[in-house]
Each structure stands twice: as C-alpha cells, then as structure tokens.
Amino acid sequence: MEVYFRKSYPRSMEGNFGRCYLDDDRVTRDGLSKRIKAFRSFxxxxxxxxxxxxxxxxxxxxARAGMxxxxxxxxxxxxxxxxxxxWTLPIAFVIDEAFEPDMPTMEIGCPDWCRNTCIAACPTRALKGNxxxxxxxxxxxxxxxxxxxxPLELREPMGMFVYGCDRCQNxxxxxQPWLAQGLPMNEKVAAKEDYFELSRLLHMDREYFETxxxxHMFYMSYQDIWRWKMNVARVMGNSRDKKYIVDLVRAFEDNTDERVRGMTAWAIGNIGGQEALTALKGLIDETSDLVKEEIRTAKEFC
Ligand code: SF4
Ligand code: SF4
Structure with a gap:
C-alpha cells in the first residue's frame, strides 16, 4: 500500500494540482518504481x-484483500x-504462491455523522451518492x-485546480487525522515548484513542456498543450488577481488556438475592473466567432 502523501507539498502546488500527481514517477521512475522493484526482488x-x-x-x-x-x-x-x-495507492501484485486470504472489506466505511460532506462539497456534482x-x-x-x-457554467466551480482535484478528500x-499533522516537506517536489508557476505554464513552449x-504530469501530450494553457488561464481568472492581466493579454496574442484565446478573454473579464476592461478593448480577433463572443461576454463582467 503506497502512501503518496507521506510528506507535505508546497502550498502553491497543492492549490492547483491533485496531490497524487505531484510525485508520480511512472515516467521518471525514481521513487515508487524503485520500491516496487525492491519488493519484487525480495x-x-x-x-x-x-x-x-x-x-x-x-x-x-x-478491499477484497481486507486492506x-x-x-x-x-x-x-x-x-x-x-x-x-x-492518500493511498493500492498496488496489486500477481504472484505464483497461494496465501490464506483475509476477510474482504468491500464496504463503505463512512460514519453516519459525516452527512455526506464530500457529496455536498463536490463543485461539479460528479458524486452521485450511491x-x-x-x-x-x-x-x-x-x-x-x-x-x-x-463550458461557462463549469469554469468557476473548477476553481483553482489546473490538473486533478482533491476537494472531496480535503x-x-x-x-483529517493525516491532514492535521505537520509533515516534512517533500524536497523533490519543492524543487519543481518554480516550473509549475502559473505564468510559466501559460507561456510554455514545446521544449519546456516536454522537459x-x-x-511529472503526463496524461496530456504536447498535442493537448492547449488544454494546459486553457486550464491555467481559467485558474488565473478565478484567482481574481489583477497581476495576471498582463500574462493573459500576452497569451491571447501569442496563441492561435481559439480555446486558449477564448479562455484568456473570459479570465480577464472574471478578474474584472477598469484595468481588465481596458485590456479587453485592446484584444483584436478577426476570425473566431467563439473568441468574439467570449470577449463580448467578458466585457459585461467588468
Ligand atoms: S466526506 Fe464522504 S468519504 Fe468522507 S466520511 Fe464523509 S461521506 Fe465518507
Ligand atoms: S475529485 Fe473533485 S470534482 Fe472529482 S468527485 Fe472529488 S470533489 Fe468532485
């Protein structure tokens, strides 16, 4: 049973990325892979x-193994x-030896008094309660x-998460017993913190993305870099932080993908205020109806 949250992660990363992805070594093979290898040798x-x-x-x-x-x-x-x-990742090993099985625990272990907190807290109503x-x-x-x-109705509910979501666990x-304790910092992840800074992600090129x-987060290939940038733009918009307006304008000008351009316009509008309105008036889009509509709607937010 792997615990992927043995050490703490930089706050700036926990707010934007699901914890289970922060130290995932399925590509780099420098952590869990080594431990699996050592156990197989044993x-x-x-x-x-x-x-x-x-x-x-x-x-x-x-659960069938009673764990x-x-x-x-x-x-x-x-x-x-x-x-x-x-905060666990069960890893199943197939072996050529029979063991006496423990009693399976295929059941829900939640206390009644919790009153379905996770279901109520899921911002996109993904949890069905059954x-x-x-x-x-x-x-x-x-x-x-x-x-x-x-879609517009999901942008605010998706909040500050760029990749993954931990809300129903948090x-x-x-x-809470695990979250309440002080854990030492995961230095390996902390060393990557600057790479995952939002402005860098918004402007990253192919080489930056691939190296x-x-x-570390490999569910999207370079062909999907538009989705990374769209997610980052959404998060910047949800941050309501005016410091990102300059970045968002630059991303609008540098990107040809209408999904990225449309989201940058939305994000500027969601930040709002006179500075945002001035920036939106400076955005010129000649071709895309989608982007034109996003700019028009964004101006109404300001
Ligand atoms: S938050 Fe959800 S998973 Fe956690 S105890 Fe309550 S019902 Fe169970
Ligand atoms: S990970 Fe986030 S969106 Fe998914 S079910 Fe949990 S709270 Fe809902």
Missing part, C-alpha cells in the same frame, strides 16, 4: 515470482496506513481529458 529471493499489471482494479483488489474500505467519494481508505486516510461517480463531471477528468473550451473527516512538465 519476493524473488524468497522463491516467489511476481508481476505488477497496471490494468488490474487496484482499489477493489485491496480497507471505500468512502462515498469512491476513494479507498486504508485500515492501517495514512491514519486511515485515502457509490458512483460520473467521471465526465469530475474536475480531474475534465482537467486532462475535457473536450473543447470549458473535506473528508476520515482524512519540465510532461515527465
């Missing part, structure tokens, strides 16, 4: 062959690690697989 030294197929249902396998229970947010809560929290999630409505999915410009009382960002 098994081999004890006469057990193993495989680690990633297409297994890992959470269900862990924890589910939450109403559809996440897996460990019995033994992370103080019973959901142990099901509509992934197409989940911010995590939308942030890396959403098609087209993010509000969960089962996670600094993609190895």
């Amino acid at each position: 098994l081999r030294d004890n006469g057990i062959d193993s495989k680690v197929p990633f297409n297994l249902p890992h959470r269900v396998a862990a 924890g229970t589910f939450g109403k947010n559809c996440l897996f809560y460990s019995n033994k690690v992370a103080r019973g929290g959901s 142990s099901q999630i509509d992934p197409r409505k989940c911010i995590s999915y939308l942030s890396y697989f959403g098609e087209g410009i993010t 509000v969960c009382p089962r996670n 600094k960002i993609w190895p």
Whole structure:
C-alpha cells in the first residue's frame, strides 16, 4: 500500500494540482518504481515470482484483500496506513504462491455523522451518492481529458485546480487525522515548484513542456498543450488577481488556438475592473466567432 502523501507539498502546488500527481514517477521512475522493484526482488529471493499489471482494479483488489474500505467519494481508505486516510495507492501484485486470504472489506466505511460532506462539497456534482461517480463531471477528468473550451457554467466551480482535484478528500473527516499533522516537506517536489508557476505554464513552449512538465504530469501530450494553457488561464481568472492581466493579454496574442484565446478573454473579464476592461478593448480577433463572443461576454463582467 503506497502512501503518496507521506510528506507535505508546497502550498502553491497543492492549490492547483491533485496531490497524487505531484510525485508520480511512472515516467521518471525514481521513487515508487524503485520500491516496487525492491519488493519484487525480495519476493524473488524468497522463491516467489511476481508481476505488477497496471490494468488490474487496484482499489477493489485491496478491499477484497481486507486492506480497507471505500468512502462515498469512491476513494479507498486504508485500515492501517495514512491514519486511515485515502492518500493511498493500492498496488496489486500477481504472484505464483497461494496465501490464506483475509476477510474482504468491500464496504463503505463512512460514519453516519459525516452527512455526506464530500457529496455536498463536490463543485461539479460528479458524486452521485450511491457509490458512483460520473467521471465526465469530475474536475480531474475534465482537467486532462475535457473536450473543447470549458463550458461557462463549469469554469468557476473548477476553481483553482489546473490538473486533478482533491476537494472531496480535503473535506473528508476520515482524512483529517493525516491532514492535521505537520509533515516534512517533500524536497523533490519543492524543487519543481518554480516550473509549475502559473505564468510559466501559460507561456510554455514545446521544449519546456516536454522537459519540465510532461515527465511529472503526463496524461496530456504536447498535442493537448492547449488544454494546459486553457486550464491555467481559467485558474488565473478565478484567482481574481489583477497581476495576471498582463500574462493573459500576452497569451491571447501569442496563441492561435481559439480555446486558449477564448479562455484568456473570459479570465480577464472574471478578474474584472477598469484595468481588465481596458485590456479587453485592446484584444483584436478577426476570425473566431467563439473568441468574439467570449470577449463580448467578458466585457459585461467588468
Ligand atoms: S475529485 Fe473533485 S470534482 Fe472529482 S468527485 Fe472529488 S470533489 Fe468532485
Ligand atoms: S466526506 Fe464523509 S461521506 Fe464522504 S468519504 Fe468522507 S466520511 Fe465518507
């Protein structure tokens, strides 16, 4: 059972990225991969062959093995690690040895008094309350697989998340024992903090993306860099921070993709005020009806 949140992450990163992605080494192979390799060596030294197929249902396998229970947010809560929290990544090993199984714990382990906090807190109503999630409505999915410009009604609910979402875990009382403690800083992730600064992400080119960002967050290829930039522009707009107006105007001028240009216009409008209105009046778009409409609507916000 891997705990992906053993150490703390820079606040600026936790606010914009799901924690499970911050130290994901499936490409760099410099953390969990080494530990899996070491465990497989240990098994081999004890006469057990193993495989680690990633297409297994890992959470269900862990519950069948009696290692924890589910939450109403559809996440897996460990019995033994992370103080019973959901900051875990169960990893299923297939081995050529039979063990006496523990009692399966395929159940919801939430206290009645919680009153469905996660379901109420999910800003996009992705959680159905019947142990099901509509992934197409989940911010995590939308942030890396959403098609087209993010619909207007989702832009504010998606809030400050660029990639992933931890909201239903952050509000969960089962996670508070782990969240309440002081954890040492994850220095490996802290060293990447500057690369993930919003202005840098908004203006990144192919080389920057492929060397600094993609190895750590790889669900989107370079062909989808428009989605990265659109997400960052949305977050800047939701920040309501006037310092981003200059960046957003520059991104509007530098990008040809109408989804990015449209979102930068929306973001400037969402920041609002006289400075934003002046910036919007300076945006000239000759061709795209989508962008023209976004500029028109954005001016009304100011
Ligand atoms: S990760 Fe975010 S959007 Fe997805 S279910 Fe949880 S709170 Fe809702
Ligand atoms: S917030 Fe409440 S209902 Fe949701 S997973 Fe946590 S304990 Fe369960």
